[in-house]
Amino acid sequence: MDSEAGATVTICEDGPLLVRGTFSVVTQDGAVIEPGRATVALCRCGASATKPFCDGSHKVIGFRAAGEPDPPG
Numbered sequence: 001m002d003s004e005a006g007a008t009v010t011i012c013e014d015g016p017l018l019v020r021g022t023f024s025v026v027t028q029d030g031a032v033i034e035p036g037r038a039t040v041a042l043c044r045c046g047a048s049a050t051k052p053f054c055d056g057s058h059k060v061i062g063f064r065a066a067g068e069p070d071p072p073g
């Protein structure tokens with residue numbers, strides 16, 4: 001994928017979603033959240049104190065999830 005054309009989201013085993021490329025993080029009302037860096041880690045465990053960003057809490061709670069999509073069904 002051409003990084004200038006969009007973003008890449010990487011599913012991290014037992015961890016966050018890493019987003020790289022050209023993207024915006026916005027609230028449901030459209031307000032832009034400045035991540036302060038070019039690559040962001042989005043929490044998918046629900047335990048972060050800095051949602052929507054990962055703060056490493058997934059390690060503390062022992063979050064487990066595959067680094068691949070769940071099979072359909």
Ligand code: FES
Nearest residue numbers: 043044045054058
């Ligand atoms: S995925 Fe890292 S704190 Fe939730």
